[in-house]
Amino acid sequence: MSKVTSIVEELTIPILEDLNLELVDIEYVKEGKNWFLRLFIDKENGVDIEECGIVSERLSEQLDELDPIPHNYFLEVSSPGAERPLKKEADFLKAIDKNVNIKTYEPIDGEKVFEGRLISYNEGILIIEVKIKTRTMTVEIPFDKVAKARLAIIF
Structure with a gap:
């Protein structure tokens, strides 16, 4: 985590706690000539534009x-949106029984991308139920092998 995102996180946490909101992610990136500081916040039933505005004003x-x-x-x-990122162990615990998309650093059973229902997360191991053609199988993915993860909307 960069120095800027660490400072912003320290400033943001008390604001969010006061509003009963959760910090999902912070991005500090350069796109073209411009720098962007992006905060993604959430709560149980989602956030609205007013809450985003309040956080923006207080943090600013x-x-x-x-x-x-x-x-x-x-x-x-x-808001992080419907396909919010999963970064912390607590995110995975909240995502149990939901559809997820996981990308790994290295292949597991010959694959690096898994999409399916997260069945459990226990002692650093994710268990995902995936469908491959007509078969349903479970895959165990160690938390330290996860490169990127997010909730997934499967049609």
Whole structure:
């Protein structure tokens, strides 16, 4: 995690706790000539635009006061969306019985991408039920082998 995202996380957590919201992710990226500081927030039944606005205003005041970013940037606060990223172990625990998309650093059973229902997460092992053509099987994926993970909408 970069220094900027660490500072922003420290500033953001008390704001979110006050509003009963959860920090899903922070991105600090350069796109073209512009820098973007993006916060993704959520709660049980999703966040609305008012909550995003309140967080943006409160965080913006603190960032202006502390001034940890030496150049111009755009601050964006939003919901992570229906296919929210799964990063922390707590995210995987909340995602049990939901559809997920997992990409691994190295192949497991010859595959690096798995999409299916997360059956369990226990002691660092994800168990996913995947369908391959007409067969349903389970795959065990060690947490430390997960490169990227998100909730998935399967049609």
